[in-house]
Amino acid sequence: MTSTRFPWAGRNYRVQTAATVISGIGTSGAPIATAFAVLALGGTVTEVGYVTAARIVPMVLLLLLGGALADRLPRHHVMVAANLFSSLSQAVLAVLVLTGEARLWHLLLLSAAGGVGFAFYAPAAEGMIMESVAKEHSARAFAVFRMALNGAQIGGAALGGALVAAVGPGWVLAIDAGTFLGAAALRLLLDLDAPVRETDGGGLLADLREGWREFTGRRWLWVVVLQFSVLMAALGAVESVYGPVVAKERLGGADAWGLALAAFGLGLLAAGPLMVRWQPQRILLVGNYGVFLFALPAVALAAGTSLPVLSAAMFLSGAGITVFGVNWMVALQQEIPPELFSRVAAYDHFGSIGLMPLGTAAAGPVALALGMEGALWTCAALIAVLALLVLAEPQVRRLRRAAPDVVPERETVTSG
Template identity: 65%
Template sequence: MTTEQLTAPPAASWATRTYRVQTAATVVSGLGNAAAPIATAFAVLAGGGGTAEVGYVTGARLLPTVLFLLLGGALADRLPRHRVMVAANGFNALTQALLAALVLSGHAGLWALLVLSAAGGIGQAFYGPASQGVIMASIAPEHSTRAFSLYRMAQNAAQIGGAALGGALTAAVGPGWVLAIDALGFAVAAALRLLIPAEEAGSGHGGTGILTELREGWREFIGRQWLWAIVVQFGIVTACVEAAETVYGPVVAEQRLGGASAWGLAMAAFGLGMVLTGIPMTAWRPRRILLAGNWGVFLFACPALALALHLSLPLIATAMFASGAGVTLFGVNWMIALQQEIPPALLSRVSAYDSLGSICLTPLGTVLAGPAATALTLDGALWTCALTTFLLAALALLAPEVRTLARTEPTPTEAP
C-alpha cells in the first residue's frame, strides 16, 4: 500500500465537482460514441460499400478533426472550457441525429455519410482539447495517479458497454438506432457539462491574438523532447491501429467471424482491458513515467497480429484485451506527464498539438486502408500495421527524455 493510499483524504475532498461532472458526462457520451463507429461501418457495408468505402467514411471524420484541432485548443485556453465542450457536444448531437434519421429512412448515401461524419469530426476537434484541460486542471497533482486512473476506468467502462451494445443493436435492429443513441448521449452530456462551475472550468484569459497564442503553444510543445518524440511515434502508430480496428476488423468480422455482433464483442474486450488495467494503475506509481507508459504501446500491435494470423474470435478478443491494457498503461502515465510538466494556462493548446500530431496521418491511413489491402492482400496489410507499431514502440525508447522523465512528487514506495 502506498503512502498516498494511507494518507489520502476522503474522495469528496479531492474529487471536485468539475471532476465528478466531467467523468459522468464522459461516461454518458462515451456509451453512444463507442458504438457509433461500429454502426457507421456496418451502415456503409449494408449500403453496398466495401473496405475502401468504410475507410473513406472513417477518414472523413478524422480529417476535419485534424484541420480544426489547433483552433479548438486555442479557443479552449481563451474561453471557459466547459462552454466550449457544451457547444461541441450540442453540435455533435445534431449531426448524429441527422445521420441516424437518414440511415433509418434508407436515404443515407455515401455522400451523406461522408458529410455528416466530417461534421462530427469538427465537433470532436473543439471538444478534445477543452476536455483535456478541464480534467487535468480539476485535480491536484498529488492525487493525479488515482484520479486519472479512475477517470479512465469510467471512460473505458463506457467503451465496453457502448461497443457491446453497438454490436448487438446493429445486428438486431440496424445501425440507425445505434446512431440515434449516440445523438442522445451527446445531448445529455452537454446538459451535464452546464453544471460545471465556471471558476473551476478554466476561464478565458486571452488578450493576445489566436496566432500568438498558437505560437506560444508550439514553443512549449517543440521545446520538450519527450513530448514531440511520443507524438511523432503516435502519428504513425494511431494510423496503423485505426486502420486495423475500424476498417480491417469489421471487414474480417463480416467475412469469417459472424458480423457486427462478433466485432462488438471484440471491441468490448478492448474496453475491458482498459478498465481492468485501471485498477492496479490507481496504486502503481512508477518513477519513470514515460518509460513505463511506452511499454503499453508494444501491446497496440496485438489486434492486427491476431487478425493477420486468422485466430479464432476468443483469441482475437484476448488480443484486443491486451491492446486495451496497453492504452490505459500509456494513457494514465501520459496524463500525469502533461499535468506535471505543462503550465495550466497552456494545457489545451499543448493537448491540441499532441492530438494533432497523434492523428494527423490517421485519415490518410484509413483512406489508404482499402488500396493497401488490395495491393498487399488483407493479411499483408494487417502484418504491416502490426510490425510498424512494434517497431515504433521500440524506436521511441531511443529518445533520452522518454526513458528518463521522472515523477516529481515524493513517492517513497514507487517502483524503480
C-alpha cells in the same frame, strides 16, 4: 462536496467524468454502426476507409483552433457547444439511415461534422480534467476517470454491436445523438466560477505560436507525438476498416466485432485499478512498454485466429492503452503550465491523428495490394518498430515522476 471514497474528486471532476461516461456509451458503438451502414449500402473496404477518414480530416484541420479557443474561453462552454453540435449531426445521420435515405455522401459529410465537434471538444475536455484535480492526485484521478470511461465503452461497444445486428445501425447512431445531448446537459452543471485564464492580447495566432514553442521545447513530447502519428494511422486502419471487414467475412458480423471491442474495453478497465495504485517513477518508459501491446489485435486478425483469441488480444491491447494513457497524462500535467495546457493538448492530438485520414483512406488500396493478411502484418510490424525506436530518446527513458510539492523547472525538462 467531495466523494468520501475519493476525497480529491471535486464537483467539476465528478460532473465531467459522468458526462464523459454518458457520451462514451454512444460514441463507442457509433464506429461499428457507421462501418456497417457503409457496408449495408454495398460499400467496400475502401468506402469504409473513406468514411472513417472523413471524420478525421476536420479533426486535424481544426484541433489547433479548438485548443487556442479552449485556453481563452470558458472550457465548459466550448464543451457544451461541441456536444450539441455532435448530437445534431448524429441525429441527422440516424434519421437518414433509419428511413433508408442515407447515401455514401451523407455518411461522408456527417462523419466530417462529427470530426468538427471532436476538434473543439477534446482540448477543452482535457484542460477541464487537469483543472479539476491537484497534481499530487493526478495519477489516481486519471486512472479512475479512465476506468469509468472504459466501463462505458465496454457496455457501449457490446450494445452497439448487438443493436447493429438486431435492428440495424440507425438506432445505434440515434443513441449516440442522445448521449451527446445528455452529456451537454450535465456539463451545464460544471462550476462557472473557475478562474479566468489570462491571455496576452496577441490573438489566436500568437496563442498558437506560444503553444508551439512549449510543444517543440520538450523533446520527449514531440518524439512521442511523432511516434503516435504513424502508430495511430496503423491502428485506425486496423480498428476502423480491417476489423469490421474481417468480422463480416469470417467471424460472424457486427455482433462479433462488438464483442471484440467490448474485450478491448474490458482491458482498458482492468488496468485501471493497477494504475490507481502503481506510480512508476519513469513514467514515459513504463508507458511506452504498454505501446507494444497495441500490435496484438492486428497480429490476431492477420493470423486468422478465433473470436476468443482475438478478444484476448484486444483485451491486452486495451490494458496497454491504459498503462500508456495514465502515464502520459501524468507527464503532461506535471510538465505543462495550466494556462498552456489546451494548446499543447491540441498539438498532441493534431500530431497523433494527423496521418489517420491517410491510414484509413489507404487501408483499402493497401489491402488490395498486399492482401488483407499482408496489410495487417504490416500494421503490426509498424507499431512494434515504433515502440522500439522511441526508446532511443533519452528524455523518454529518463523523465521521472516529480515529488508532489515539486514543479519541474522548464530548463531541466528541455535539456538533453
